[in-house]
Amino acid sequence: MLQLQYIKEHREECISRLKIKNVKDLEARVDEILAIDAERRALQVKADAVKADQNRIAKEIGALMKEGRRDEAEDRKAESGKLKAESEELASRQAEAEQALNEKLLSLPNAPHPSVPEGRSAEDNVVVAQHDVKINLPENALPHWELCQKYDIIDFELGNKITGAGFPVYKGKGARLQRALINFFLNEAAEAGYQEIMPPLMVNEASGLGTGQLPDKEGQMYAIPLDGFYMIPTAEVPITNLYRGEIVDARRFPIRHVGYSECFRREAGSYGKDVRGLNRLHEFSKVEIVVIEHPDRSYDTLEEMKHHVGSLLEKLGLPYHVLKLCGGDMSFTSAMTFDFEVWSAAQQRWLEVSSVSNFETFQANRMKLRFKDEAGKPQLCHTLNGSALALPRIVAAILENNQTPDGILMPQCLVPYLGFDRID
């Protein structure tokens, strides 16, 4: 969530930044927050004064009792009793104001960086980079779901049987390809300085709140109500929450992590050709990079992360472009996001395989993730993350783009991990 202090001190700037995200009733919501905060502070000043009186009297009673002046102590007790009622009343009003303030703040999205383009939908995203690769498709090129069947490497029907739609079963060379990609991505990230984490695949509610999945995207996660857990939609959740509530040593910046996990998403409301084959799944594998960074350096780090993601796609020999998301297409939590899309030649469409974002202090504020600045004062860190990479659509593009009459050729960089160079 946004920092209250920022909203207070930069109301105009805050509103103009949020406008880009097409927030409804924006000014009214911001002003309501400011009003509730003012009320809350006024209540606290009053409550503190009453409390101070109570504390003083309680000490006096202690002293009087020690000296054996019981009558005077009893007078004091009566006095304190009156204050108690007043103090309880003030405290409960203050708690109400605090809760209201918190709810309002929690429901306000992150303010986009001033350079984020305006726009309503994905149509308005801006292509900022393009990397072409020549593709020679055979005459009778097949979409990946037919290739999966032809070579018996990914079985969607079997997944339906044992779980349901969107839970494919990888077989033989298809399974081996998954494992190879995961290892390739993890090794590349390790070489780039990211420490590997293998996180739990279920998290508690506090973690969901920390990274912003809760409360507003609750319906997107699979829940385990009996134990109060959620299946993670991305490794971002457990890895970023590793630092929840911490005051980290500024000398550790940037804190770079990479982790592979299965990701679980309900994807309620999805349908049609978008969900065909590997295009959209309920469970998929992803390698994620997460960085905790000093606010002054976070946008440089975002560039480094983009560079890392781009280098992976280039090694895999996939054509891709990079989109800078417009305000209307950005996530609730992000201040700036770049999407990487690969060209899937047989489907003739772009598939999103990575999303790299800077959240600035939005997540850090929710999870109280801080560092000490030069003056020794705690400040919020910036958090960033990006897919590096999500497997299914990478697999779809590899299968489609590299198909030949003699089988599907594997990218050279994967051969050492695979132990074969083609699927046939």
Place this chain on the structure above:
RNA sequence: GGAGAGAUGGCAGAGUGGUCGAUUGCGGCGGUCUUGAAAACCGUUGGCCUGCGAGGGUCCGGGGGUUCGAAUCCCUCUCUCUCCGCCA
């Protein structure tokens, strides 16, 4: 799943109704000494809210209660540890 013990500051560990935001040790930071370092010695060392400031308030796992007053007493939840059972 059954039985028991526990949760205090970065860590360890005192504190069982009043002057305790909390003894002490370690660690951290600053200094003295030293060519430098170590050792030794001295000092210092939490977060949050509020206030221009002085200051005030708050926090001893979470929530609730008793009391003029709670780290300390009561209830409850969560978590951790030990033993038994089960198990990869």
